[in-house]
Amino acid sequence: MLKKRKDTEDGNASGSSFAENSYAPGSKSGSADEKTIIGEQISIEGTICGKENLLIEGSMKGKIELEEHQVIVGSKGKVEAEIHAKDVTISGRMTGNIQALGKVEITRAAEFNGEVKARRISVEDGAYIKAVIELDRDDQKKPSSVGKPDLQVASSGSNQEPIALSGGGADKGK
């Protein structure tokens, strides 16, 4: 069933507990704290576009265009789609491509197969992923501490100093 609700304070998407208010077709949308829910028993095929957040706990196949809003594939959701959104959270099963202007979150319960283009990404241990990930590199600033090794501050006091087994004179391999 399609339902509409106001988010809880923390904005968590926990699924069926959201089924409080009926979906009101034709009502003016766009309120940032509202979301539409595609319930567990619903299957949709086609294109979804609009101006509010979306939580999918059912099945969806097609295209989702909510460029200024959040799409959540809940833990029971099964999605085979192309998603264009601001932020995307995957906790269920998703196959397809995600293009996010903001952040993509993949939680430990997720099973994701596809491509992600986003500004930022977070992935929890335990998630299953087969993905191609492209981050917006204009926004990327490599932390200096993980860039080139700082040989000037090197010391030999570490008790974990490894022993070189081999190599040292090889080409860079360009």
Add this chain to the structure above:
Amino acid sequence: MPRHAEPLRSPFHRDPPDAKAYTSRILPLFVEYLDDHPQGKLLDVGPVCGENIRFFASRVAKLYVCDLFQRLCQETRQGRSASHIWRDLNYPVGSFEAVQLWDLGDHLEDRDFTRLVELCVLMLKPKGMLMLIAMGEQADSTFSSSLAIGEAFRLHVRAQPDLDLPRHHRHNRELIAMLSPFKLIKSFIYRSGLREFLFQHP
């Protein structure tokens, strides 16, 4: 390849609370190669680790993540052979500038490890780099660990009890022989017995 003959730790660096961390010597070399190929493609075979995804995705044009640890675990639990996981490595020949295997080899039988090496030969571009880690004999032999990249190339060994994969210990000679299609660029052994290898596609 330039040599980084000295340890990489800053004198101001403090260890995080978990003691199971070490400063990798091979990772900086691997990263240096990636930084020289900013339009490159890297394959990371898992286990999925948010820190590593963020770290590598900021360095290459495209990061391919294919969690073979999870897949191997699923196949093993279903009583199937590890050979089923290779269908996930269905990438075209010469797809990648680099492949990060972590310690996947420790969880494979010889036959499967050999197959993995063959696939890496196919997937890597000429002169592409392959990084491999082999844990020491003291490592937990019943489940896998991820190696999360931290500051200054510290690798934090994070247990993944959900990945109950038996570990096989191999000696250096065995490992190098199994990776013989590749050229060994550099390798290190640590006091814990952990070993790091950097190989290059011929």
